[in-house]
Amino acid sequence: MLYPWQEPVWQNWQQLLRQGRLHHAILLVAPGGSGREALAKQLAKTVLCQQSETEPCGLCHGCQLFAAGTHPDFHAVAPVQAGKQIGVDAIRQCNRWATETSQLAGQRVIMIDPADHMGESAANALLKTLEEPPSGCQFILLAHSLDRLLPTITSRCNQWRLPTPDESQTQRWVEQQLMQSVKREAIRLNSGSPLATVAFIEQGQDIRYGKLLAAFSEFAKPPHLGLYEVAGLCTAEGSISLKWLSYFLVDCIKLQQGAGSHLIHCESVGLVQAVAGQLSPAVLLRQVHQVNALQRQLETHPGLNEELLIVNWLTGFMPA
Template sequence: MLYPWQEGVWQNWQQLLEQGRLHHAILLVAPQGSGRDVLAKQLAQTVLCQNGVTEPCGMCHSCRLFAAGTHPDFHLLAPVQEGKSIGVDAVRQCNRWAVETSQLGAERIILIDQADAMGEAAANALLKTLEEPPSGCQFILLAASLDNLLPTINSRCNKWRLPMPDEASTQKWVEKQLMQSIKRETVRLNGRAPLATLQFIEQGQDIRYGHLLTAFAAFLQPPFIGLYDVAAQCAAEGHQSLKWLSYFMVDCMKVQQGVTQHLIHCESLPLVQQAAATISPMLLISQIKKANALYQQLDQHSGLNTELLMVDWLTGFMVAPTA
């Protein structure tokens, strides 16, 4: 079952399927939490279906195998671990799948999730297969953005962007799923991605983030009490907490410049205004840069003492003069 915001792209793909003009390499650009895998698998099942052309029949042998997750001609390539890259050896296996004979005598599908997580060597290994695609092999690549994909990969694919619903639509959809009201800033914090917003609330992250935000805003007021409490909360959430706090600090900078519209923290404006009145613009810029650098460090290297590094970053608010 597709989500409402996916219908437009799906209808375009159906036209291409009906006309027999579907490109051998589809690149779907959509953020995590958009349900992009659901749309990609709908396309994959349709291509593999023994009866349907623009919709999977759901009843043929191929559809039953697909639903069971055991279809021999459907191959999924993704990072072994979240946040890790797709290695060259995995792509070489992908290339072997591409030239294999279909076990059901029809198409073969290779779905590459998080294709933007391919390293340069892995992307180059895939390039030749995309340039000279084997007959009967359909590639579907999923990426959050084009920034980390080689231009040569981009140029070999037919690119599609999955539009996210506007804030009001996302909020309404999530509220319908949960049967409760939610904050608009929760939608903004998750880039309007409906499933990401839903998961954020279902996992209680909205509550924990609210506690973190309150503690962080209180810490920013001299004499900077609660440093270790904030560091512990950040460490408990992982390096994602740095991205959240960066959004908060950017909102503080906007308020300092007289901007009060389109803030992510629209329902936490008093906390934003309180921090903006205390911390100097230069210090905010410096701490945002350090937070982004620390985020990258923690994202790329596991096993680091997150809480200690958080303490070191938070100390930066105490050593520079405030406004």
Template sequence: MLYPWQEGIWKNWQQLLDQGRLHHAILLVAPTGSGREALGKQLAKTVLCQNGITEPCGMCHSCRLFDAGTHPDYHHLAPVDGKQIGVDAIRQCNRWAVETSQLSGERVILIEQADVMGEAAANALLKTLEEPPSGCQFILMATSLDNLLPTINSRCNKWRLAMPAEADTRRWVESALMQSIPLETVRLNGRAPLATLQFIEQGQDIRYRKLLEAFAGFLNPPFLGVFDVAGMCVEEGHQSLKWLSYFLVDCLKWQQGVTEHLIHCESLPLVQQAAATTDPILLQSQVRKVNALLRQLEQQTGLNQELLIVDWLTGFMNQP
């Protein structure tokens, strides 16, 4: 099933399929929570379908196998346990690419989060993309191009999935939940509809609000509750630091006179309070540090997260 905000790209792909001009390596750049997996699998199913050209028929042997998750010519690769896609996994992809189709049709290799491939893995894939085997379709999906080798980019036909306007995302999520939601929640999730929906369904909106209130209270001298805030961050995971970073950036904007398009549009009293009590230079420094800490925690395992977060939080006590 495709989502409404995916129809534009899908129609373009259908036109290329109809004309026989679909590139052998499609690179779909889309944020987490955009439903990109559904779009990639729709393309894969269509390419493999024995009857359809621009739509999967849903009835042929290939479509039935695809729906059952047992299609022998469809190969799906994704990171495991948050680790990089390694060179061994890509070498297996390369072997799949040159194998003979078991259904005498096309072969499809879909790689999720291609932007977390290691350098050796990316170089191994590059060789196959440079000399693509006949009858093999690659579909790569990534959140950003920043961590993808430029040479991989240059060998793919790139497509960016734009998120709906925030009003449309809000309307879609409210329809799915049959309840109203804050605009702040939509902005916090980058207008990604599925991310916003999951944010509320999993109760993250409640935990986010509690963390935000605790953090804003901590920023108000005499800076009490540092271990409470750190513990909430550890319990929620790395994304909690993103939330705090967004909040601090809104505080900076408020100090500079920007009063519109803030993420925390429904938490303005907290933004105003923190902006009034925190030195602007210190605030800028703490934003840089929390973003650096986030990258460190995402790239390295086994670190004492609570200790590092407490160390960052105590930096707010160094008011000039």
């Protein structure tokens, strides 16, 4: 299933397929929560379809095998563990698949997701195959951004960027999926991503975030009561809660600097105003830098005492 915001890219790919001009290595750059895997698999299924050049027929043997997840000529490569790198051994296996004969006498497709999580050795191992592509092998690389990809990889791929729908379009789509009204700030908290916003609400994160925001705004007032309540809410939610508080504190800084029309918390302006009025610009700036560093630390080293570190950060809002 394709999503509405993917149609322009898909139509371009269909035209290239129709003309026999689809590049052997497609690089799709898209944020998480954009449904990029669905678009990539639509392309893979089309390339492997035995009846149609521009749209999977859904009826042929290839389409049926793909739907069952057992197509012998489709290979998906991902990190062994979420957030980890794709190792060089996995890419060497890709190179072997690329040179093998198709088991269904058609094309082979290799999808790497996320390609920007390849280590340098893995990327270099892939490079030669992209430079001298075997006949009948289609590579599809997915990435969050180009920042972590070697220029030598990106230069050998045909790059496509999946546009994020505008806020109004996202709000309409999310509301249609959930059959309820959705706050703009829920969309902004999820960087405008439709699928991430749906998950945010379906998993009840919007409710827990509201509780965290209320508890933090009370803690920000002298005499700064409720420190352990805020720390407990953060610990229960995980490091994403620190990202939420970072967004909130940045909004406080924006309000102090007169940029109140660009807030993420457009429906919680009262809470932003209350906290911005209690904390100095110096404290806010320092705490934003520290909470961003803390979030990275907890994501990189998951065995740390999370609650203790969060309590230590929260004490930075209290007078010495």
